[in-house]
Amino acid sequence: MLEDLFSVVRTRFNSDPSDDQDAQKRKKTDIPKGLIFKCPRCANNTFMDDLAANSKVCPKCGYHSRLTAAERLDITVDKGSFEEFDADMMSKNPIDFPDYEEKQQALREKTGLKDAVVCGRAKLRGEDIVIIVMDSNYMMASMGSVVGEKIARAFEYATLNRLPVIAFTASGGARMQEGIVSLMQMAKTSGAVGRHSAAGLLYITVMTDPTTGGVTASFASLGDIIIAEPKVLIGFAGRRVIEGTIRQRLPDDFQSAEFMLENGFVDMIVERKKLRRTLAHLLKLHKPYNGGAAQ
Numbered sequence: 001m002l003e004d005l006f007s008v009v010r011t012r013f014n015s016d017p018s019d020d021q022d023a024q025k026r027k028k029t030d031i032p033k034g035l036i037f038k039c040p041r042c043a044n045n046t047f048m049d050d051l052a053a054n055s056k057v058c059p060k061c062g063y064h065s066r067l068t069a070a071e072r073l074d075i076t077v078d079k080g081s082f083e084e085f086d087a088d089m090m091s092k093n094p095i096d097f098p099d100y101e102e103k104q105q106a107l108r109e110k111t112g113l114k115d116a117v118v119c120g121r122a123k124l125r126g127e128d129i130v131i132i133v134m135d136s137n138y139m140m141a142s143m144g145s146v147v148g149e150k151i152a153r154a155f156e157y158a159t160l161n162r163l164p165v166i167a168f169t170a171s172g173g174a175r176m177q178e179g180i181v182s183l184m185q186m187a188k189t190s191g192a193v194g195r196h197s198a199a200g201l202l203y204i205t206v207m208t209d210p211t212t213g214g215v216t217a218s219f220a221s222l223g224d225i226i227i228a229e230p231k232v233l234i235g236f237a238g239r240r241v242i243e244g245t246i247r248q249r250l251p252d253d254f255q256s257a258e259f260m261l262e263n264g265f266v267d268m269i270v271e272r273k274k275l276r277r278t279l280a281h282l283l284k285l286h287k288p289y290n291g292g293a294a295q
Contacts, residue, residue, distance in 0.1 A: 039063050055272045064229045064272055066209060068111075069118040069135040072168055076276055077122035077131060084120040085154060091115060091146045097177040107138050116141040116171075119154040124166070125280035127287070130158040132167040134215075140172035143215055147175070148185025151219060155192035155203075164202035164283060169220040173213015186218035193222045202286045204279065207234050207257070207266070221265075225282060227275070228257035228266045 037051045038044070042061035051058070055075055056065045067075075073082055090108075093100045108114060116138040122131050132154050134141040141147075151167075158165045174182040196203060205223030210233035217236055228234060235255035243250055253259045260266040270278050 037065070039065075057272055062230060062271070064209065064232065066136055066170065068137055069113065069133040072133045073118070073122070073131070075272070076166075076168075076279070077124055077129075078126070081123040082120050082131070083122070084118060085157065086119065086150050087114065089114060089146050089150060091144050091178070093177075094145065094181045095177075095179040097179075100177045103139075103177075111135070111137050113138050115144070115146040115150070117147045117150050119150045121157070121163070124276070124283060127280065127283040128163055129283065130154050130163050130165045132165065134168060134170045136170045136172075136210075139175065141170050141215075142172050142175035142182070142213075143185050143189075143218075144175035144178040144182050145185065148182075148188050151185075151189045152192040155189070155196045155219075158201065159192075159196045159199050162199070162201060164204070164286065165196065166204045166206065166279060167219065167223070168206045168208055169211045169215055170208045171211060171213065171215035171220075173215055183214065186214050189219040190222060193219050197222075197224070202283070204282060206275065206279075207232060209233055210235075212236065226265070226267050227278070228260065228269050229272060229275075230257060230269055232257045234260050234266070 035048060037046045037048050037058075039046070039058040039061060041063040042058065044058060044060040046059060051065070056067055056071070057063065058065070091104060113135060116135055118133045118135065120131060122129055124131075132151055134147075155165060157163075174186070176182070193203060202225075203223050205220055205226045207220060207226065207228040209229065209231075211220055212233065212235050216234065233255055234257060237245075239250060239254060251259065257266060257269050261269055268278075
């Protein structure tokens with residue numbers, strides 16, 4: 001045993017440091033990029049195929065990583081049932097923000113999206129719904145004119161056709177590149193939700209990571225039932241801004257889904273693998289209030 005140990009030490013001592021560096025470089029390039037997912041919470045390494053098979057939830061600690069709109073639709077609605085609304089709607093540059101149009105075009109090419117939200121009609125375990133899915137890969141799913149307009153139109157369609165709405169929210173808030181136009185979307189979307197509610201129809205919000213800013217302060221918080229995925233960030237202003245304003249230290253779990261549940265802002269926390277079944281159950285419970293198209 002000691003001979004083996006001395007042999008290892010001797011080999012390391014006699015080796016050229018540059019050889020070790022080359023070996024380390026080779027080691028790093030042995031693993032193709034995008035093959036392994038390193039969990040930001042527990043640092044566990046998981047093959048991307050295994051992570052995808054587990055709905056992008058870390059198998060060790062249960063961390064719910066972010067989904068694209070396409071991935072969210074794939075695990076939520078019935079196969080082949082989704083019909084998208086306003087698929088070609090794209091933002092202008094209402095306040096002539098520098099390089100805004102170029103950045104939008106680059107993101108469209110990168111993500112395959114026209115903007116940060118996908119809306120449409122679908123079925124969930126046979127139940128007709130209107131579904132809204134925000135995608136944080138597109139400008140952190142900030143709410144500009146197109147995002148607000150598409151969401152408002154989705155609610156108006158649901159009201160006219162007496163359908164429930166399920167909205168998956170994930171946003172950094174209002175889109176600063178559109179100035180006051182982005183802030184106007186808060187009132188527009190809230191008004192559309194109000195008309196849908198006045199018609200006696202069901203609206204379920206599913207808050208995913210993160211749901212913040214003007215989205216939290218408008219349509220995301222107006223659901224009849226508010227669900228959150230585990231440990232997601234939910235809030236309006238940032239933690240440091242609030243602490244600096246009130247000059248108090250906030251609880252460690254402040255703005256987490258669990259904190260929101262404890263304080264009555266969220267109705268339930270549901271793991272991703274149970275979410276489709278939970279939503280279908282809620283739809284069936286409320287079906288008597290949502291059946292039948294408008295005459």
